[in-house]
Amino acid sequence: MMHPPDNSRQEEFLPLLAEIENGLRLFIRSLLRDREEAGEVMQRVTVILWEKYDSAVDFRKWAYGVARLEVLKYRQSCQRDRHVFDDAMVNSLAEHSVDVAKESSRRSAELKHCLEKLKENQRNLVLEAYSTCGRIDELAQRRGQTPMSLYKSLHRIRQALLECVQNALAKDD
Amino acid sequence: MKSQWDELIQKQIDGFATVVEAELLITAMQSDPSVQRLYLEYLMLDLALHAEAGLIKTEPMALATRFIVATHPVVRWMTLAACVSVAVGCVWFWVGSTKQFATVVRSVGMLADQSQSIGQETRDVLTGTLELVTNDGARVVVEAPAKFRFESAKRMYLVSGRLSADVPESAHGFTVVTSGGLVKDMGTVFGVDADARDGAEVHVFDGEVIAQSREKRTLVTGDAARMRGNELEHLQFRDSAFIKPDENTALFEGRRRGQQDRCETLKQLYMTDPSLLVWESFDDPETLGKEGNFRRVQGRFPGSHALEFVDKGDYTVMDANGETMKFTILAWVRLDSLPEGMQSIYHGRRDYDQQTGVVHWMFRNGGKNMILPVSGTNRVGVEFDKLDDKILMYPASKLSGRDTVGNWALVGVTYDADTGSVRFYYNGDLDNEDQVNPRVAAVFGPARIGNWHQEERLLSGRLDDIVIFQRVFTDHEMTSFYSQTKPY
Numbered sequence: 001m002m003h004p005p006d007n008s009r010q011e012e013f014l015p016l017l018a019e020i021e022n023g024l025r026l027f028i029r030s031l032l033r034d035r036e037e038a039g040e041v042m043q044r045v046t047v048i049l050w051e052k053y054d055s056a057v058d059f060r061k062w063a064y065g066v067a068r069l070e071v072l073k074y075r076q077s078c079q080r081d082r083h084v085f086d087d088a089m090v091n092s093l094a095e096h097s098v099d100v101a102k103e104s105s106r107r108s109a110e111l112k113h114c115l116e117k118l119k120e121n122q123r124n125l126v127l128e129a130y131s132t133c134g135r136i137d138e139l140a141q142r143r144g145q146t147p148m149s150l151y152k153s154l155h156r157i158r159q160a161l162l163e164c165v166q167n168a169l170a171k172d173d
Numbered sequence: 174m175k176s177q178w179d180e181l182i183q184k185q186i187d188g189f190a191t192v193v194e195a196e197l198l199i200t201a202m203q204s205d206p207s208v209q210r211l212y213l214e215y216l217m218l219d220l221a222l223h224a225e226a227g228l229i230k231t232e233p234m235a236l237a238t239r240f241i242v243a244t245h246p247v248v249r250w251m252t253l254a255a256c257v258s259v260a261v262g263c264v265w266f267w268v269g270s271t272k273q274f275a276t277v278v279r280s281v282g283m284l285a286d287q288s289q290s291i292g293q294e295t296r297d298v299l300t301g302t303l304e305l306v307t308n309d310g311a312r313v314v315v316e317a318p319a320k321f322r323f324e325s326a327k328r329m330y331l332v333s334g335r336l337s338a339d340v341p342e343s344a345h346g347f348t349v350v351t352s353g354g355l356v357k358d359m360g361t362v363f364g365v366d367a368d369a370r371d372g373a374e375v376h377v378f379d380g381e382v383i384a385q386s387r388e389k390r391t392l393v394t395g396d397a398a399r400m401r402g403n404e405l406e407h408l409q410f411r412d413s414a415f416i417k418p419d420e421n422t423a424l425f426e427g428r429r430r431g432q433q434d435r436c437e438t439l440k441q442l443y444m445t446d447p448s449l450l451v452w453e454s455f456d457d458p459e460t461l462g463k464e465g466n467f468r469r470v471q472g473r474f475p476g477s478h479a480l481e482f483v484d485k486g487d488y489t490v491m492d493a494n495g496e497t498m499k500f501t502i503l504a505w506v507r508l509d510s511l512p513e514g515m516q517s518i519y520h521g522r523r524d525y526d527q528q529t530g531v532v533h534w535m536f537r538n539g540g541k542n543m544i545l546p547v548s549g550t551n552r553v554g555v556e557f558d559k560l561d562d563k564i565l566m567y568p569a570s571k572l573s574g575r576d577t578v579g580n581w582a583l584v585g586v587t588y589d590a591d592t593g594s595v596r597f598y599y600n601g602d603l604d605n606e607d608q609v610n611p612r613v614a615a616v617f618g619p620a621r622i623g624n625w626h627q628e629e630r631l632l633s634g635r636l637d638d639i640v641i642f643q644r645v646f647t648d649h650e651m652t653s654f655y656s657q658t659k660p661y
Binding site: 034 | 217223279429
C-alpha cells in the first residue's frame with residue numbers, strides 16, 4: 001500500500017533515494033538480463049524502500065540489500081534462478097556501481113557532447129535505436145540494411161561513445 | 174581504450190550473448206575487475222542513451238529526479254513518483270505541470286518508460302493497464318485504450334476508456350467525470366466505461382455512488398446505469414467487465430513471467446501445423462467489423478484485442494471454411510455474466526448448405542428439453558445440428574460455464590468422428606467426455622461469433638482467440654496450450 005504524502009518523511013527519504021538512485025539502478029541492471037526486467041525490479045525496490053523506510057538504518061547499505069534480495073526473488077519467480085554471479089561478484093558490482101554512478105551527471109553531460117560529435121546519420125541511428133519503439137529489425141528495414149549490419153554499426157557507435165566519454169572524464173580529472 | 178571484451182559485453186547487454194559467451198564474460202569479470210568496470214560503464218551508457226532518446230521524444234521524469242529534489246514540497250512527492258520507475262511504459266504525451274494529483278503504482282504492458290507522477294496533463298493510454306493512486310488514496314485502474322486527465326486529486330475526467338476505482342474513506346467524494354455525466358463516490362468500489370455506444374456506464378461493485386447526468390440518482394451495490402446527458406437508464410450490472418487491482422497485479426505478474434512472449438512463440442509454432450484451420454486473434458481491424466455489433470477492447474494481453482459483446486444480439490462473423498472428421502476448438506473467454514438460456518460462442522449458420530454437422534458451441538443451461546443430456550446448468554456445450562431436427566446431439570461439459578465469469582478462461586472441445594468422442598476442457602483440464610452417434614463430419618462454414626439471436630441470447634463478455642484444428646488434441650497438449658497461452 002502506498003503511503004499518502006507525508007512531508008517530513010518525504011523530506012528525509014527523497015534526498016537519500018536521489019543520492020543512490022542511479023547507482024542502485026545500475027546495480028540492479030547489472031544483475032539482470034535486460035532493461036525491462038531491471039525497470040520492474042527497480043520499481044519494486046523503490047516502493048519497498050518508501051514503504052519500509054526507517055531513518056535509523058544505513059540507507060545505502062539497506063537499499064542495496066533490498067535490491068539484491070528483490071533481484072534474487074525476481075530471478076526465482078521467473079525460473080531464472082541460476083546463480084550467475086557469486087556473492088563476491090555481487091558485492092563487487094554493488095561497490096563499483098556506486099563508483100560509476102557517482103559520475104552519472106558528468107557522464108550524461110559528456111554523452112551529450114559526444115553525441116554531438118557523431119556524424120548526423122550515426123547520431124540519428126543510435127537515438128532511433130534507443131527510442132520508444134526502436135526494434136532493430138524494424139529499424140534495419142526502414143534504413144534498408146540487414147539487422148546484422150545495423151547492429152554492427154550500433155556496436156561501433158556505442159564503442160566510440162564510451163571511449164569519448166571515458167576520454168572526457170579522464171581529461172577533466 | 175578498446176578492449177577485447179567490448180563486443181561481448183554489448184551482446185550481453187543487448188541480450189544476444191549465448192550461454193557460453195555469457196559464462197565466458199562472467200569468468201572474465203570474476204578474475205579481472207577492469208572487465209567488471211567496463212561492463213558497468215557500458216550499462217551506464219546504455220541507460221543514459223535510453224534516457225537521452227526518451228527525453229527527446231517524451232521527456233520522461235526518471236532522469237529529472239535529482240533536479241527536482243529540494244524544490245517545492247508538492248514536487249517532492251512527484252519526485253518519489255518519478256523514482257518509482259516502471260519497466261514497460263506507454264506512449265503518452267507529457268505536458269509539464271507543477272501540480273501532482275496521483276501516482277502511477279503499476280503499469281502493465283505499455284510501450285515505453287514515462288513519468289510516474291500525474292498532474293493536469295492529458296494522458297493517452299494506448300496499450301495495457303495503468304494503476305494509480307490519487308493523493309487522497311483512491312486506487313484507480315485504467316484500461317487501454319483510454320484518455321484521461323485530472324482536474325484535481327478528487328476529480329478525474331475520463332475522456333474515453335474504462336476504469337475501476339477503489340475509494341477509501343480518505344478519498345471520499347472522488348469524482349469521475351465523463352461526457353455523459355459524472356459519478357461521485359460515496360464510499361465505494363465502482364467502474365466507469367466512457368466508451369459505451371451511447372453515453373457512459375457506471376457499475377457499482379460495492380457501496381454507493383451518486384450518478385448524475387441531468388438527473389441525479391444514488392446507485393448501490395449491484396446497480397448499473399447508463400448516463401447520457403439528459404437521462405439515466407438502468408443497465409444490466411457487469412461486475413466483471415472491469416479490471417480491478419487484484420487482476421491487474423495478476424496481469425503484471427503474468428507479463429513479468431513472460432506469458433505474452435510464450436503465447437506468441439506457441440502461436441508461431443502452431444502456425445506451421447498443417448492441421449490448423451483457423452487462429453482468429455481479432456487483432457486485425459481489417460478482418461473485423463464487416464458485419465455485426467461488438468466493441469473492440471483489449472484482449473488478455475496488453476496490446477492484443479478481443480471482441481466484447483454486451484447488448485442482446487451482439488455478434489460478428491467468421492468463416493473457417495472446413496469440414497473435418499476430427500477437430501479441436503478452443504476459445505479464450507472472459508464472461509461478465511451468464512444469464513439463463515443458451516449463450517452462443519460459435520454458431521454455424523443453419524442455412525449454410527443445409528448440412529449435417531454444422532457446429533454450434535454455446536454456454537447453456539438445462540432448461541430446454543431439446544438439450545440432452547439434461548443435468549446441471551450453464552454448461553459448456555457443443556451441438557451438432559441438422560435442419561430437420563431429427564438428429565440432435567448435445568454433449569456437454571460437467572463444469573458450469575459460470576466458472577468462467579470474471580476471469581479469462583480457456584474453454585476447449587475435441588471431437589473425433591471415428592470414436593464419437595467429444596471431450597470438454599476447462600483451463601487445460603479434461604472436464605468431461607461424452608459420445609455422439611451417428612458420427613458425422615463436422616462443418617465449419619459461415620458462423621456467427623457471439624450471439625445469433627436478438628431476443629433471448631445475451632453472451633456478455635469478451636472473446637479473445639478462437640482456434641480450430643482439424644485433429645484431436647491430447648490431454649497433455651491441451652494442458653500445454655493452456656499454460657502457454659494464459660495471461661496469468
